[in-house]
Amino acid sequence: MAKKDYSCENCLNDPNSIFSVLSDEEREYLLKYHSCVHHRKGSIIYSEGDKPTGLLYLTNGKVKIFKEGIGGRDQIVRLAKPLGFIGYRALFADENYSASAVALEESDICNLERNVLFSVLGNNSALSFKLMQSMAQELGLSNTRTVSLTQKHIRGRLAESLFFLINTYGFDVDQQTIKVYLSREDIANLSNMTTSNAIRTLSMFASEGVIKLNGRKIEVLDLAQLKRISEMG
């Protein structure tokens, strides 16, 4: 699955990343003890129960993080995009992974070694604070999602999931094609419904003119109406 390790030079240098709060020395130190792996589409990055060895940093590609539920029914809890972390929750909680991560497309992932990272965190409270902040935001999303997934009806849940995809990955240049290509099953696992119902409800949205389907490609034709469906429950 994963190609051989390699060390990339630039992964911590992006000015938009959380690592901008590092001193040059700290960045050097982290870089020295990191390794990168390429994952192809469908490749398992880690599985529920595995022990984290470091902080994973997605530099390229898309990744789904999901928990296995009753009767093997998965629930996608998060979708990662480049310059985002993966597997940080388990690392900081000092637990084994409580979810699995799989590449949705070709992805590059850097591993920052646990002890090295922790020693930097011990000296750099700004980095700790930044991480805490993003975890707090994530927790907010998770709680909101719990309420939506349990209380909204199927159309509302699907509409909300489409917004989730838009917010995470955005649109193509045409400003209406959602920039991620998920299987109907993944869409179902994101929206807490069966694959059948995801397919059926997507078809309904299409026949209502809210979206246009073309294989896995989803074009949003009426964003305002989609919002209305999402909010109606």
Next chain:
Amino acid sequence: MAKKDYSCENCLNDPNSIFSVLSDEEREYLLKYHSCVHHRKGSIIYSEGDKPTGLLYLTNGKVKIFKEGIGGRDQIVRLAKPLGFIGYRALFADENYSASAVALEESDICNLERNVLFSVLGNNSALSFKLMQSMAQELGLSNTRTVSLTQKHIRGRLAESLFFLINTYGFDVDQQTIKVYLSREDIANLSNMTTSNAIRTLSMFASEGVIKLNGRKIEVLDLAQLKRISEMG
């Protein structure tokens, strides 16, 4: 609702609390800028949308944190017990409160001022790390809960909620009476079901000999069976 402010001397001194990692100076500093409030049963501590002014620390009592859902149907996202924090998520995410907090019984709550706390956090990376750790654990719980609440059937959800209460508040000296007295509505709001169904399903458990009901008092007679029900879905 809330009685007049007062300053307590001991709230940061407990050796079991997260504040054990503070230096004496830091503790002094935090104490100087804190105030405590007494809340009586049912009193609102904060509401969804309010702006946090500091970190709230529950020294005495029990508090429910809940989000308002579709059609005013609440979902309890967390239950706090003494020496636990309240409202930290919004504070650290730099957002307004995304949930409301209400005292379930007479409670004492200390408010550590935002700026004072943040300046301590800036110097004490151990405290940042501890907070990050508890937030990571909380996020894990939240994700697990999402899957249970969406995928388990009504009996499984209720059984899991009873375990949640046991894990949070424990048993009385008799080792079987759950040490918290919630209304049927609160139990329903914890378990993602209607009040009717909470009542009905509790009755079923009682008639099966798994629990014994006496008003709001719940005695667990067969913990193993309750676990089985929770895990069966």
Next chain:
DNA sequence: ATATTTGTATGTTTTATAACATAATGCCGA
């Protein structure tokens, strides 16, 4: 080129649970 698997699509049946209706009970203030 053909077989096999995987994903997509849609119709039908079944079931869990919400919604509704109506009592009974307990609690609090007048």
Next chain:
DNA sequence: TCGGCATTATGTTATAAAACATACAAATAT
């Protein structure tokens, strides 16, 4: 102590969504 209101209780009905069944298309392997 009484009346009123909230909580608890339980039976009935309605309905949303899962489960099931089947078909077809597309991708992949043989």
